[in-house]
Amino acid sequence: MFIINGELLSTINLTDRGLHYGDGLFETLEVVNGKPVFLQLHLERLCRDCQRLLIPAPTIQLLTHEIQLLCTHFVTGEQHHVLKILITRGVGGRGYRQPRVIEPTRIIGLYPMPIYNPDYQYYGVKTRWCQLRLGINPALAGIKHLNRLEQVLARAEWDGDDIQEGIMMNARDNVIEGTMSNLFYVTDNKLCTASLNGSGIAGIMRHLVLDEAVSQGLTVIVHDYCKQAVLTADEVFLTNSIIGIWPVKSIDTQVFAIGSVTRRLQALINTRKQAEYVAADF
């Protein structure tokens, strides 16, 4: 189910720059019983990153209104969905030069929630190292933009359901993130994650985890680190807005215990999600 620029549609103009150049960005969030979780944070990031891509962002009011329409019309009863918000630079002629007047395309889509084994939250997931390296580009780093061939190719490195996520390094041998998640590790009670100055996506769940950790007085280190730092860590976990926090029980043959920091952060995020749900406007 999709709304494009306020209209219920299932197709998009062929000249849209989202298709031709990946010229846009997106957000993915959980919808619980018709209520999008952490919506404000997602919309704020969307607008901030539109600025970085020189795309005039739609107003948060307009987006909220359209999301509300979609969620109230198409969600009935107790259901979980995934909401995807996609903004492109709009239709435009051939060529990289942007149109003189940019009229961005707003696409808001509601998807069924993927069915993940509930054990992943508790017992953790199996992961692997990806061969494919992320490129380095500070101008694009952090943004959840539509140029995602690296993730597609990394995700194509394995099949089957035994492995739940692949961990990616960048061209400088720094560990960055999973194909669809951010990665954290804990060493000596310090919570560490990649700085994302050159590669990677700065996820909303990553932001929330860092925020909770700092509030709890945990030492937080956001830095560039190599494979060895992860392999010798006490705990490793993955985050995104749909999965929340998944403990990592293994990366290839290296096994990890699920520790108290991971459990504490899972509990804190659950509480925060609950509060957000109760406070949500619609």
Added chain:
Amino acid sequence: MFIINGELLSTINLTDRGLHYGDGLFETLEVVNGKPVFLQLHLERLCRDCQRLLIPAPTIQLLTHEIQLLCTHFVTGEQHHVLKILITRGVGGRGYRQPRVIEPTRIIGLYPMPIYNPDYQYYGVKTRWCQLRLGINPALAGIKHLNRLEQVLARAEWDGDDIQEGIMMNARDNVIEGTMSNLFYVTDNKLCTASLNGSGIAGIMRHLVLDEAVSQGLTVIVHDYCKQAVLTADEVFLTNSIIGIWPVKSIDTQVFAIGSVTRRLQALINTRKQAEYVAADF
């Protein structure tokens, strides 16, 4: 005018992975009086690069048939057009994981030829250095894929019609190409261009120029080089399938003469294009 999977359409399915992830690639070629120029070379590259992206390529026969349909139906009389062929991994659910069965989307579009000042061919073009650096990723280097935000942002660095192209370096300070063209320079009668092992698009016109140069016994160097090598060059020129060869008369304040190697290659490419046109099947 677009044909999608053999049908005349102006919209595309909203769940196409081309839109969501830039998950595909494209070709751009000149059509002279309904005849696509160097079609075979473009289609061969398309199929080769589909393989690199793990997309099952349509057959060259099928693509040729559909291109022929479009060109014979919608080109009348003496006209120049641009043909764009775009292949995506097709429709698919949410998530980077590719569908179990991939049914690629074939989009073939006919555009009016952009009107470039004819002086550019003879007197050369003004260019500038771009601030934005190309990322480095050997897995994607050379491919004309749909992840083109770097080019879009680089092209947005200037406006107006005084500057015709921007020259891009990569994260290692190597000069790679223009935003929409490949770059060559000539020093001591040696023809040099970037290796494109980590960044850039390996254009068909670049291939043809290298081919002609080698046939003529010119010394050709394909290597990694820095800004200084270009600034001290005797001649500099740009290539792509639509513009052919444009001599560079300046990069920012640095002025270049238009030399005999550039002129010779322009003549050779024109002859080759003429022969290709006469030999074309349709």
